[in-house]
Amino acid sequence: MSVSVVAPHSKRPAEEDKVFAANRKAQEAAKKVGADQVINSTIGALLEDDGSLSIMQTAMEAFKNLPDAEIAAYAPIAGLPEFLEAAKTAVFRDYRPKGHIRGVATPGGTGGIRHAVWNYMEPGETLLTSDWFWAPYRTIAEEHGRKMTTFTLFDEKKAFNLASFKEKVQELADHQERVLVVLNTPAHNPTGYSLTDEEWQQVLTFLSNVVEHQSKKVILYVDIAYIDFAGDMKTSRGFMKQFENLPQNLLILIGYSMSKAFTFYGLRSGALLCVSSSEEVADEFESTAAFSNRAVWSNGTRGAQRVLAKVYGDPALLEKVEAERAGFSKLMFDRARAFVDEAAEVGLNIFPYRAGFFITIPCENPAKVSEELTKDYLFLLPMAKGLRFAACAVSVEKCRQSARLIKKAIDKVNG
């Protein structure tokens, strides 16, 4: 007889994370045939051409040079006040919207989404994101007894599919008092798409209409995990000025992470911010999120918080950090361009890439294509309707090679 102690809602399959599993296979192949022969395009971290992790030396030095107590001591539950101020600066820069902005520290980007899913949805309700999405969105929803549905990200012209977005928001608003929408932009994971300022305007106009004329509450969660690899300040943050003067029942949440921006993946530090035209709604966010912090992970990684505060409190240090990051961005951009150009050259159909770590290739039978590619020692992430190529992890030369190999494999599998 089967034995079980866990509560029924928490029975989970013993399943290896898909990214880690794909990465493991790539590493096994590298041991067998040599790393040179293997293209490991699985992991969402910026790697050097030799496959080692790119590490922002300015940030790591600032961290290691902290007084011991700044690493060892507890941070306040909501985060160091100087960190929360620095996070606001890091997020908005020259495009800070007017309004009531509050923040709490979270462990990377994941924690903020957890708080939004738990606090701004009722049990059994459904959140909305695009049909190309970061898989943990679904995991977070499932863990907390919520559901997830998707709109079609691109229309037939490969532009943002506003019609699908509107239709799906409306469907949810017909049945729920609150609608949580998660948009991963700029530099969307996995497609590299960024909403344009015009698309942002259309999105916000429509959502304002939903909350004003239908007495609904919309929570728009903007996941900006890749914002510091999304182009210049205007391109990456210009849309944020549109977050001011929105209706009070349209709440903007912004998930910021130090993981990519400071290569602090393993230090678990991010922030969840809100922007609201209502002080009451902002206060409510703050007390709710701080309570959740206390009840889920307590406080955050103090040393990482202190580094962000130092960087934004010291113009010379900020300049150094940004110079180093510009080098990383160029590395990233050169790789992505090599892939995109070669894809055009060989006629490989890809989604519009603007910026970020990933490029997506829509195709039939992605699992089979991915399996076929392992014969050429190319490892990437098969998704429901295509392949995610992590250009962040692969040299320029291998990026070019990959576009050709993927085209060949798709042609072979799908004939």
Place this chain on the structure above:
Amino acid sequence: MSVSVVAPHSKRPAEEDKVFAANRKAQEAAKKVGADQVINSTIGALLEDDGSLSIMQTAMEAFKNLPDAEIAAYAPIAGLPEFLEAAKTAVFRDYRPKGHIRGVATPGGTGGIRHAVWNYMEPGETLLTSDWFWAPYRTIAEEHGRKMTTFTLFDEKKAFNLASFKEKVQELADHQERVLVVLNTPAHNPTGYSLTDEEWQQVLTFLSNVVEHQSKKVILYVDIAYIDFAGDMKTSRGFMKQFENLPQNLLILIGYSMSKAFTFYGLRSGALLCVSSSEEVADEFESTAAFSNRAVWSNGTRGAQRVLAKVYGDPALLEKVEAERAGFSKLMFDRARAFVDEAAEVGLNIFPYRAGFFITIPCENPAKVSEELTKDYLFLLPMAKGLRFAACAVSVEKCRQSARLIKKAIDKVNG
């Protein structure tokens, strides 16, 4: 009209954490009259006599000397395998029970309790802990839509109140399929009590009986946050051998934290372990907890995990860590003894202190007594039925002085 966007279950009062609030008042007083004149007994961290944080230099050096990538890179979702092995060694040492032991990384002690409350309780159910308890237990239960009730920790002889424990477990078992019991031992926060081996035997015999004869499931969560300040190996861990050969519906969960043991409070690293006689139950624990990790905070602080792995992989380093920790333990013990001795001297009634960071003084009108004590610049944590004195944060001399001041204040307030 009041505006609200958050879901009804997540409306939370804007409330300052009681410990942080008391600490803030103490610091304000120190600025006014000088730190010498102030006794700040609020914070649950080991401090030097001058009020600075005690930092384990061996551990901090091991951390800062890690290769950058060991700090910067992501850890696996469940934790580095070497960390999880090290955590098992750190927890059990010479008293490892036979059975199926699994683990996942958590951010400090809080995260493990969150997983237990969420995964081993159904919505609306009630967990059980002692009437003297760490306040976040209740916060964690409330956040997740669960309730909490308490048994009376001490009987009239100030011994473990087994009768009350049994009665309360039975009450819950009468209405719930699962009963989650949280015991904070050894070195209980806030009383400093540790269950004896005999008391452990009685507890486990009773719980085994509940699961076997009443077809219930009992999850016994042992919070060992203070175990490395709880006396020698036998005293602190001898009871763990009793976790073997328990019925398969009696699941032992153990919450381990590096916060106190390595003075890594601000690095957020701990582990949740299970001990089960059933491989199936242990497997179920592992996949459920790993899923929860992915869905709540993703992975843990890699550098801290690597330090634990290094310490338990290097006997010379372990010896150094333990020598340094022995110094901290002596500091702690001398302070607690000073308070306990002086309490006996002046006739101050306290709960039996065995080990750990705190001593508890039961009294009427704790808020008033605490307020009275601020006139003498003594700051501590008023609880529902007494005062928590953090001997970890106060010099030997001030510990003696505190016992006298508390006695005086209680006599004045309660006549």
